[in-house]
Amino acid sequence: MILHVANPIYDSVFKYIMSDERISKTILSALLKKEVVKVEMRPHEYVNTTRDTLSMFRIDFAATVREKDAEGEGFKDRVILIELQKTWLDTETLRFRQYLGAQYSNKINIRKDSPKGFAYPMVAVYLLGHRVGDIEEPVVYVNHDVFDYNGEVVEEGKEDPFVESLTHNSIIVQIPRLKGRVNNRLEKVLSVFDQSRKDAEDKQVLNIDENKYEDDADMMYMLHRLTAAAADSEMRQDMNVEDEYYKAIEDRDTAIMNRDKELKHKDEQLQQKSEQLQQKSEQLQQKSEQLQQKSEQLQQKSEQLQQKSEQLQQKSEQLQQKSEQLQQKSEQLQQKSEQLQQKSEQLNNIVKSLYSKGMNILQIAEITGINKDEVAAILN
Structure with a gap:
């Protein structure tokens, strides 16, 4: 049976499903390749506060992941920060770096149980609506490691909080590279973002074959949430607004x-x-x-x-x-x-710089000496 589900490429739909803890655990567990036992969406002030940030949507998570202990005999839970940034335009990396810089300097990311002020380890996840150079793989992992002078990996103590406070790993997802690929658990989860499944007459909807997910309760739950979003009139209106904004940008x-x-x-x-x-x-x-x-x-x-x-x-x-x-x-x-x-x-x-710093058109016109119509024309 073909389901007509809301397209999570839209910020409103993406936020809707990621606000659901079960779905966010499903997606983050697949990305991290670890069991995520708890997810907390962290409050912040960086998510789509202006039109200019429409092309870049951000959500912060504090995720509790279950890992094998050092001896490999048992499991332990630890908290990591996940900075998830989604963009569907070819965006400058500077904007990603500025946001990460803000997270590094945010005191809320410092561990309360650390007298030395160590931070939680962080993973940056980028969901991109464009391709990255000649990289063919839809998902790539950029992981740091610890080496000695001779280039040998230092195994003992490399997970020290001092090291993890100053470096972070990254996961880059190229949505255009998915194109029906379902070779592993992650690609199966990300298949709901595959834009090759867009409805021919309505790009706000994806056509998903429900039969391919019948054996996966978490994926069926996600599809049902997306189906509900597609039928929600307010969600549709939000998607229409995003289409109008993207049209203006184009x-x-x-x-x-x-x-x-x-x-x-x-x-x-x-x-x-x-x-x-x-x-x-x-x-x-x-x-x-x-x-x-x-x-x-x-x-x-x-x-x-x-x-x-x-x-x-x-x-x-x-x-x-x-x-x-x-x-x-x-x-x-x-x-x-x-x-x-x-x-x-x-x-x-x-x-543009003055506008990004919060100045309005009249203030910019007064500072630059050009009339407000010309300022508005530059910003549009």
Whole structure:
């Protein structure tokens, strides 16, 4: 039986299922390849507080994982922090780093039972809606280790809290690389994010074959939650709002791309004109040399014609000067064009930086000296 479930690519749907402890334990256990016995969604102020962060959704978890003890004879539970960041646009890594930096400096992440102020070990999980270079695997693990001078792994004591407080492991998931792959437990869990299963007429819905999950109670539970989300009118409205925002972002990026093409075309035209002026200058130079030769020939015939020849020589020099002036003007125009382009980019960056720091359009207009309509146009 084919189920029509809500697409968890949407922030509203993703938050809805991750707020359910059973589902979050299912997903995190598969990602960590460890048994997660308890999950606590931690409060923070970094999740989608403005439109600009719509493309990057973040949730913090404190997860209690069950691991084998050092002797391998029993199990022990320990708490780790999971910083889960989801983005469906090709986002700069700086934004990921800034968020991780905030978590490293957050006192809430310091262990209360540690007199030395050690932090909980942390794992950063990135769910990406785009590909990462030439990496073919849909999920990759980036794990740190401890080495001595000779490059040998130091086994004894490498899980010391001092080490774990200053480094973290990462898990990178490339959603576009899933494409129906179900070769292990993790890929089975992540299959509900597979965008190749989108409904042909409604991208907010995925078509999932329920029969493939009948033997997995946790996955069936997740599918039923997603089915309920697809039927929820408020959830649908939130998804519509996200579609509108993404459409606005795409329109903005298209406008920027078209503007860049237009500027490049104008630069090419200026370059062509500069080359044409250079050719004319060379032609004038050639003509000047020809006139000089004729002048020398006429000098031999008559002193009167010599005077005319000198006049022609002067005119030739004037033409040369004009040619050089035209060349200089052409170079000046080229420099001004580049300066205007740089100033435009600098002004755009300043406006965006001020806006990201919480300034409104009127404040930015007052600081930069441009009118609010131009500020708004830069931010859209």
